[in-house]
Amino acid sequence: MIGEIPGSSRKEEMIILGAHLDSWDLGTGAHDDGAGVATVLAAAKLIGDLKPHPSRTVRVVLYANEEFGLSGAKAYAEAHATSIERHVLGLESDLGAFAPYGLAANVGQGQLQQVRALQSVLEPLGIQYFGSEASGGADVGKLRELGMPVMDIKTDAAPYFDLHHTANDTFDQVDPALLARNVAAYAVVSYLAAQSPAGFGRLTKPVP
Numbered sequence: 001m002i003g004e005i006p007g008s009s010r011k012e013e014m015i016i017l018g019a020h021l022d023s024w025d026l027g028t029g030a031h032d033d034g035a036g037v038a039t040v041l042a043a044a045k046l047i048g049d050l051k052p053h054p055s056r057t058v059r060v061v062l063y064a065n066e067e068f069g070l071s072g073a074k075a076y077a078e079a080h081a082t083s084i085e086r087h088v089l090g091l092e093s094d095l096g097a098f099a100p101y102g103l104a105a106n107v108g109q110g111q112l113q114q115v116r117a118l119q120s121v122l123e124p125l126g127i128q129y130f131g132s133e134a135s136g137g138a139d140v141g142k143l144r145e146l147g148m149p150v151m152d153i154k155t156d157a158a159p160y161f162d163l164h165h166t167a168n169d170t171f172d173q174v175d176p177a178l179l180a181r182n183v184a185a186y187a188v189v190s191y192l193a194a195q196s197p198a199g200f201g202r203l204t205k206p207v208p
Contacts, residue, residue: 001064002062005044005048007057011057013088014087017186018060018090021064024165024169027163027169028171032165040062073142077143089151093137102130102152104151111198114196115129125181125184130152130154134151148202153189
């Protein structure tokens with residue numbers, strides 16, 4: 001499932017916000033990955049309400065079958081391999097709605113100063129810089145393998161591993177205030193990335 005906030009001047013270039021729709025059958029998947037879906041949709045809604053829109057398009061991709069084979073991520077990567085240069089940056093929300101505390105990046109050579117400037121805007125949310133080893137997550141990571149830069153918003157996910165893939169992963173376990181902090185973090189990063197004049201370079205593709 002794909003939806004977009006069209007860019008105002010560079011709409012052919014896009015920032016990817018990803019999450020996945022499926023969950024394990026023991027619970028309702030409220031944190032894994034209902035909270036991730038809510039986070040990226042709400043972040044895109046905040047950006048869409050701004051006038052004018054940022055320069056680049058913000059594209060939300062809700063992937064299918066992350067839990068049992070990443071077929072949605074693989075299909076999206078295959079379908080967009082020839083247009084991967086238009087994918088400027090990707091983020092994924094797939095670690096529940098817990099307190100965000102860090103930003104890590106995996107961007108092109110010479111782009112880390114830009115990442116640090118972006119991270120400084122997040123400091124009021126308690127988000128510090130956590131280096132240059134972002135993965136992009138299970139789904140968005142398939143685009144990283146094609147050369148798209150990625151960022152990870154790190155969250156205090158210790159409680160997550162008591163909930164995900166269990167019957168305890170239910171709506172009452174989601175803290176609205178922490179969910180709102182995640183939404184704010186994803187909205188800020190994706191908006192600033194969509195406005196970035198130079199983008200974030202490209203990654204070296206792995207050898208097949």
